Amino acid sequence: MRTLAILTWSAIKMFARNKQALFFTFFFPILLMTVLGLINFDKTSKIDVGLVLTGPPNQATAQFVGALKKIDFFTIHEGIETDERQALVDDKRAAVFIIPWSLIPGPSKVTVVSNVGNPQGAATALNIISGMLDKTALSITGASNFFNVINEEVNTHHLKYIDFLLPGLIALSVMQMSVFSVAFLFVNYKEKGVLKRLIATPMLPSIFVTSNVITRMIVTLLQTTLFIALGVFIFHAHVIGSYWLIFLIAVLGSIMFLGLGFTISGIASTVESVPPLANLIVFPMLFLGGTFFPVDSFPAWLGHIAKYLPLTFFSDAMRSVMTKGYTISQISNDLLWMFGWAIVMVVLANITFGFEEKRQ
Amino acid sequence: MENIIEVKNLAKKYGSFTAVDGINFSVQAGEVFGILGPNGAGKTTTLEMIEGLKPMTSGEAVLDGHNVSRETRLVKSLIGVQLQSSSFFDALNLKELLEIFASLYNRKVDAMELLREVQLDEKWKAQVKELSGGQKQRFSIAAALVNDPKVLFLDEPTTGLDPQARRNLWDLVTLINKKGKTVVLTTHYMDEAEVLCDRIAVMDHAHIVAMDTTENLLKMPGLSTIARFRVDKPLVDGARLKTLTGVTEVEHEDHTYRLTTDNSEATLADLFKFGREAGFKLLDLQLHQPTLEDVFLKLTGHALRD
Numbered sequence: 285m286r287t288l289a290i291l292t293w294s295a296i297k298m299f300a301r302n303k304q305a306l307f308f309t310f311f312f313p314i315l316l317m318t319v320l321g322l323i324n325f326d327k328t329s330k331i332d333v334g335l336v337l338t339g340p341p342n343q344a345t346a347q348f349v350g351a352l353k354k355i356d357f358f359t360i361h362e363g364i365e366t367d368e369r370q371a372l373v374d375d376k377r378a379a380v381f382i383i384p385w386s387l388i389p390g391p392s393k394v395t396v397v398s399n400v401g402n403p404q405g406a407a408t409a410l411n412i413i414s415g416m417l418d419k420t421a422l423s424i425t426g427a428s429n430f431f432n433v434i435n436e437e438v439n440t441h442h443l444k445y446i447d448f449l450l451p452g453l454i455a456l457s458v459m460q461m462s463v464f465s466v467a468f469l470f471v472n473y474k475e476k477g478v479l480k481r482l483i484a485t486p487m488l489p490s491i492f493v494t495s496n497v498i499t500r501m502i503v504t505l506l507q508t509t510l511f512i513a514l515g516v517f518i519f520h521a522h523v524i525g526s527y528w529l530i531f532l533i534a535v536l537g538s539i540m541f542l543g544l545g546f547t548i549s550g551i552a553s554t555v556e557s558v559p560p561l562a563n564l565i566v567f568p569m570l571f572l573g574g575t576f577f578p579v580d581s582f583p584a585w586l587g588h589i590a591k592y593l594p595l596t597f598f599s600d601a602m603r604s605v606m607t608k609g610y611t612i613s614q615i616s617n618d619l620l621w622m623f624g625w626a627i628v629m630v631v632l633a634n635i636t637f638g639f640e641e642k643r644q
Numbered sequence: 645m646e647n648i649i650e651v652k653n654l655a656k657k658y659g660s661f662t663a664v665d666g667i668n669f670s671v672q673a674g675e676v677f678g679i680l681g682p683n684g685a686g687k688t689t690t691l692e693m694i695e696g697l698k699p700m701t702s703g704e705a706v707l708d709g710h711n712v713s714r715e716t717r718l719v720k721s722l723i724g725v726q727l728q729s730s731s732f733f734d735a736l737n738l739k740e741l742l743e744i745f746a747s748l749y750n751r752k753v754d755a756m757e758l759l760r761e762v763q764l765d766e767k768w769k770a771q772v773k774e775l776s777g778g779q780k781q782r783f784s785i786a787a788a789l790v791n792d793p794k795v796l797f798l799d800e801p802t803t804g805l806d807p808q809a810r811r812n813l814w815d816l817v818t819l820i821n822k823k824g825k826t827v828v829l830t831t832h833y834m835d836e837a838e839v840l841c842d843r844i845a846v847m848d849h850a851h852i853v854a855m856d857t858t859e860n861l862l863k864m865p866g867l868s869t870i871a872r873f874r875v876d877k878p879l880v881d882g883a884r885l886k887t888l889t890g891v892t893e894v895e896h897e898d899h900t901y902r903l904t905t906d907n908s909e910a911t912l913a914d915l916f917k918f919g920r921e922a923g924f925k926l927l928d929l930q931l932h933q934p935t936l937e938d939v940f941l942k943l944t945g946h947a948l949r950d
Contacts, residue, residue, distance in 0.1 A: 481731060
């Protein structure tokens with residue numbers, strides 16, 4: 285036990301003193317989160333509309349223009365007709381509203397010039413202004429509204445892209461750390477003869493492996509905690525489910541990918557061969573593992589492959605708990621698959637990885 | 645004297661290649677035992693089988709009464725090992741490394757004291773990669789001493805070191821041996837074996853071709869001494885040199901002669917007599933005693949390739 289404690293403590297010290305490992309384990313994911321968090325995928329861009337008033341506005345017209353300016357969807361550019369028409373031709377406006385100085389229902393003519401190159405924006409602008417004109421007409425004639433539309437927002441927890449991203453990013457970071465930190469370290473040890481020096485002592489190889497696994501579990505929990513804290517406090521992400529369950533998923537994911545890391549350590553004979561070998565397996569999962577894009581959005585054949593990848597189950601379980609508050613029984617399918625993958629990886633690691641150099 | 649290591653019919657085969665072919669030897673407690681031979685002779689494989697690092701194909705090794713194959717972990721706890729290309733963890737300093745290695749033996753160690761013994765106490769904060777070649781080897785020996793071993797194994801400890809660092813390491817090995825530790829080392833340097841070893845096993849092509857004390861090896865019959873000299877005037881009867889007692893070969897260039905003899909004392913006596921009778925003087929007489937290089941050549945018929 286004392287040996288295990290000292291070895292683990294040393295492994296932690298070595299990890300903490302390795303700048304490259306620290307960068308890829310903590311700073312790179314934070315960088316990624318910041319960049320993706322700053323790009324706001326949730327807000328649709330505003331519609332540029334031109335507004336031309338043909339004369340000094342009377343009270344009704346002023347009221348109408350005031351209401352128009354309050355609409356979030358629009359960025360209003362006021363100007364004279366020729367300028368605004370030119371702006372529309374230059375594709376800087378989706379539509380131009382030409383409003384007469386006296387807005388009286390009936391004889392007044394409001395002209396909407398639409399940009400056919402931006403049909404969506406133009407149609408939205410046209411719809412909104414028509415609706416507003418109808419309302420104005422009603423209020424001027426003193427008729428009461430027959431119907432009131434009450435807009436109720438139904439987006440369960442105001443989910444945003446960061447809520448989708450955060451669980452996937454945690455899973456991805458744990459995968460990268462587990463695979464690369466183990467593979468680089470152990471292949472380096474193997475190549476330089478450190479492992480051979482270690483088995484010249486009475487130490488059991490399993491103790492050394494255990495100390496490194498424990499170290500990476502601790503790092504996994506640190507990563508998870510740090511990214512959730514940043515996501516919640518800086519990017520206002522939502523975490524609904526149980527933190528214990530989140531940590532359990534993280535640890536299970538880590539075991540899965542540590543197994544992969546040791547398998548690669550067993551196969552690769554030089555440090556130089558680690559990146560190509562590891563990336564061959566890890567790189568497709570970066571895109572197909574459901575970190576940045578939902579697996580549902582892939583074409584069917586790709587989706588079939590993607591949904592069985594270890595990272596997909598990992599990020600899916602994370603996301604279900606973090607954004608939907610699922611319980612352990614609701615994610616049992618993901619957990620079972622992760623467990624299965626973990627067994628496969630650990631068995632493979634046991635077959636390929638050993639302390640004794642294998643003579644070719 | 646008590647034998648601390650007994651090796652019987654030790655063999656290692658890799659497929660059809662035989663790296664060590666049934667060798668026998670024993671090492672006495674307290675001595676420095678050297679395995680001398682060219683690269684590829686099987687020295688390292690022999691050492692690593694005795695250290696419990698490589699499984700034996702056949703034969704056995706017993707260390708301090710324990711069978712290496714059956715009680716591998718116990719044997720590992722009794723020995724200190726320095727591997728040919730020693731390497732340690734990055735990112736930890738020398739003191740931390742020694743403490744970790746001690747923990748692998750379930751021991752505590754005064755790391756600073758041990759570093760002082762190998763003259764690295766001022767470097768305790770350094771990492772192994774910052775050390776020079778000689779310092780690395782000294783550290784590697786310190787790491788092999790953390791468990792106060794009964795036997796210290798050194799695999800080519802001075803290969804690649806500059807002359808000063810080599811002498812420095814020899815002093816260290818001698819010091820460790822004087823403190824009562826048995827040392828087993830491999831080397832392909834003759835001078836190293838001559839300086840350090842009480843007894844030497846000469847290995848070539850997976851076999852031990854000779855084993856004896858260093859002194860006896862050098863006195864091996866059939867080894868030639870070379871006498872080299874100049875004469876002050878041309879020799880009229882040069883052919884007579886060949887008939888001197890013990891002489892096997894005569895070479896000369898102008899006034900310089902080179903006699904190869906297997907009995908240097910008798911040859912010299914005859915040579916002086918010949919000089920008196922023929923009236924010439926011997927100038928710059930030099931005797932070249934046989935070295936382990938010659939022993940090796942004599943035993944194997946080929947030079948020790950480096």
